[in-house]
Amino acid sequence: MKNSPVSHPSRTGIDWPRAQAFLARERTHYAARNPQSASLAAQAQQHLLFGVPLHWMNDWCTPFALHVAHASGAGVTDVDGHNLVDFCLGDTGAMFGHAPAPVAAALVHQATRGYTTMLATADAAAVGQSLSERFCLPFWQFAMSATDANRYIVRWIRAATGRKKLLVFNGCYHGTIEDVFVDLVNGQPVQRSSLLGQVHDLTEHTMVVEFNDLPALEAALQQGDVACVLAEPVMTNIGMVLPEPGFWSAAQALIRHHGALLVMDETHTISTGPGGYARAHGIEADALVLGKPVGGGVPCAVYGMSASLAQCAMQAKQDAPPGHSGIGTTLTGNMLAMAAMRAALTEVMTPSAYAHMLTQAQALASGLHSILQKHRLPWCVTQVGARTEFQFCATPPRNGSEADRVLDGELEHLIHLGLLNRGILITPFHNMMLVCPQTTPAHVAQLLDALDAVLSEITVLSPSA
Ligand SMILES: Cc1ncc(COP(=O)(O)O)c(C=O)c1O
Numbered sequence: 185m186k187n188s189p190v191s192h193p194s195r196t197g198i199d200w201p202r203a204q205a206f207l208a209r210e211r212t213h214y215a216a217r218n219p220q221s222a223s224l225a226a227q228a229q230q231h232l233l234f235g236v237p238l239h240w241m242n243d244w245c246t247p248f249a250l251h252v253a254h255a256s257g258a259g260v261t262d263v264d265g266h267n268l269v270d271f272c273l274g275d276t277g278a279m280f281g282h283a284p285a286p287v288a289a290a291l292v293h294q295a296t297r298g299y300t301t302m303l304a305t306a307d308a309a310a311v312g313q314s315l316s317e318r319f320c321l322p323f324w325q326f327a328m329s330a331t332d333a334n335r336y337i338v339r340w341i342r343a344a345t346g347r348k349k350l351l352v353f354n355g356c357y358h359g360t361i362e363d364v365f366v367d368l369v370n371g372q373p374v375q376r377s378s379l380l381g382q383v384h385d386l387t388e389h390t391m392v393v394e395f396n397d398l399p400a401l402e403a404a405l406q407q408g409d410v411a412c413v414l415a416e417p418v419m420t421n422i423g424m425v426l427p428e429p430g431f432w433s434a435a436q437a438l439i440r441h442h443g444a445l446l447v448m449d450e451t452h453t454i455s456t457g458p459g460g461y462a463r464a465h466g467i468e469a470d471a472l473v474l475g476k477p478v479g480g481g482v483p484c485a486v487y488g489m490s491a492s493l494a495q496c497a498m499q500a501k502q503d504a505p506p507g508h509s510g511i512g513t514t515l516t517g518n519m520l521a522m523a524a525m526r527a528a529l530t531e532v533m534t535p536s537a538y539a540h541m542l543t544q545a546q547a548l549a550s551g552l553h554s555i556l557q558k559h560r561l562p563w564c565v566t567q568v569g570a571r572t573e574f575q576f577c578a579t580p581p582r583n584g585s586e587a588d589r590v591l592d593g594e595l596e597h598l599i600h601l602g603l604l605n606r607g608i609l610i611t612p613f614h615n616m617m618l619v620c621p622q623t624t625p626a627h628v629a630q631l632l633d634a635l636d637a638v639l640s641e642i643t644v645l646s647p648s649a
Contacts, residue, residue, distance in 0.1 A: 194576030194592035197561045203642035207598040211247050213605050220263040221251045244612045245597035245604065255282035257622030260609060269627045270609045271617040276452050279477040279570065281620040286531035287480030290523040300518040307522035311486075314529040318459055319472050321488035326517040330451040330475025331359025333485040336511045337471050338363060338414060340489070341445055343504070344496035347411035351404055351444070353395040355584020357421035358414060358449050359475075366390040368585065394583040395419055396428045401435055405442035412445040412470070417461040420452040423575050423587040423614045424566040432467045445470040445493065451485075452476075455571035455618065457538055480528040484521035537621040541570040544619040544628055548572050551632040559639045573616045602638035603631070 215222065225248040229235035234242055236249050244250065251263045258281060260270045273279050315324045327333040338350055338361065352358075354368040365376040366386050373387045391410065393400035404410065417432065419425035439446050448469040450460035454477065457464045462472065470493050475485030489497065501509065515521075549567045552574055556563050562578040576595065581587035591614060600610055608631050610617050617631070 192592055194590055194595055197559070197644055198595065198642055199644045203595070203598055206602065206638075206641045210598065210601045210605055214246055214601060215248075217266070217605070218246075218248075218250065218262065218264050222248055224251045224263060225249045245600040250604070257281045257283075258620050258624070258627055259622075266607065268604070268607055268609045269623075269630055271619065271623075271631060272609045272611045273618045273620055274476070274481060275611050275613070275616075276455070276618065277476045277481045279455065279618055279620060280480060280528065280532045280537060281622045282481070284480045284528070284532045284621075286527040287482065287524050290527035291482070291520060294520050294523040297519070299520050300515055302514065304517070305519050305522055307519075307526045308517070311522060311525050311529060314526070315486055315488055318529065319474075319488055320459070320463060321469075321472055322491050323494035324486055324488045326521070327475070327485040327487065328483050328513055328516055328521075329359065330449070330473060330485045331361055332513065332516075333473045333475055333487040334358045334364075334414065334447075334449060335361045337447055337473055337487045337489070338412065339511055340497045340500070341412045341447070341471065341493070343500035344493060345411045345443075345445065347409050347444070348389050349391055349407075349410045350389060351391045351393065351401075351410045351413045353415055353419060353584060354392050355395075355419060355422035355425075355588055356414075356416065358416075358473075359451075362386060363390050364414065366392045368392050368394065394585060395425050396431050396582050398431070398434050398438065402438050402442075405438055405444055408442060410442065410444040412447050413439055414447045414449060416449050416451075417453050417465065417467060418568050419584060419587070420568070420571065420616070421613075422584050423581060423591060424568065424571075424573050424616075425581050425583060425587050426566060426568075428582065432465065436467060447471040447473060449473045452571065453568055454478075454533075455541075456569040457542075458533060458535055461568065477533070478528060479521055479524035480532055482521055482524035484525055486525070532621075538569070540621050541619050541623070544623045544625070545570045545572050547625065548617060548619060548628050548631065551628065552635070555632060555636050555639065558636070559643045561639070561643065570619050571616060572619075573614065575615065598642070599635075599638055602641065603634050606634035606637060608634045 225235060236242055241249060253261045253263045258270055260268045312324050316322050327336055342348060350363050352364045356364055358364050365379055366373050367376055373392050375386045391404045393404050446469045448462045450472055451474055453461035454474055462469050471489045473487045478486055545567060549565050549572045552565045563574050563576055564578060564580050566573050566580050575590055576592055577590040603610055
């Protein structure tokens, strides 16, 4: 979370002393309405590092961790009995709703038939076929998380091409695959200083350029040693950054010309449509990664590759001495995960589910425009299918540096807490909202009303004041 001074451009139109008074009231209100969560948080503090299962669960806006009782469809019920409308959706893990019925049925069916044998079930071939039809790539492998899928595809490509360098865009996030944590600071590649326990020099094999910067991409590729470009087709993890018209077709031509490969990480941009952003926009990647929602939220991920890459990858394995490949984990491709993926791919991630989601997201985006206009806030709204975001700048950022400059953790948190206290959950990082097949027009209206109420409390020019 980045904090900003009062004069930060993100705060144009915000009455900061008023906003801080609002935050104090909201924190008190949160504590009063969540006694069970408070009690569980205090208990967890005794034996969990930082009091939570994963340290960054403390990055939410709440004074202490909100504890969940159950989650279903577009809703989360917390342990104090509040029904929250969920627009975070596990930051995409539950993009098709919590506990989607076909995935739940597949898990129940598998539950008494074993979980892990290190052997294939009948689901394997069916999932492979479904993936290749959906994404137009013929060969697939599995992983436990999108992080691992990224790690493994990069290794396969390095092995297959004999090239060592990875090229990424400034401000990217592809999970905790170490190689990508290199930022551009004053035009220079610098290893991200927040990394814990990282002892290798990541700048040695990772190059970084700004998104939408074709000359910089070309200059980096010209050195002839880049194995692959690993990218989201739209950056989503530093706030959203859309590709400029023509960027990807030109970038793809450059990547091909210089003998590198293109890996599209569609983990978030699968929000675009059934075949992801790349397929919808004619980007022909050599490899594709998808995690999070591919098993309906059950831990698993997939990566696919073109026929020519697959051939080189198999050759590399054949040529390598026997022994550990450094790719794969024991539970990868386990029976539960394969059953979950088969159900999610064939019965949940359907064109009709997307049609509903895109309609709701469109309604959300236009409602957000109206509210921002009403409160005279110079903020923009960006949308990639079911994923919508407002950013603290008048025009969408064009690259990671621009997007980073307008992040404002304090302002985000007080908005998020105001929304949570009004029954709405949005992603703790920046201002991203996802809709799922169970999101209704009433849910969207509830979010817009809650945001309107919060902004009325913190803006300088509140029309309702
Ligand atoms: C684009 C992208 N790729 C990969 C990942 C890693 O996913 P996971 O944390 O499930 O490994 C993320 C996580 O946010 C992501 O946004």
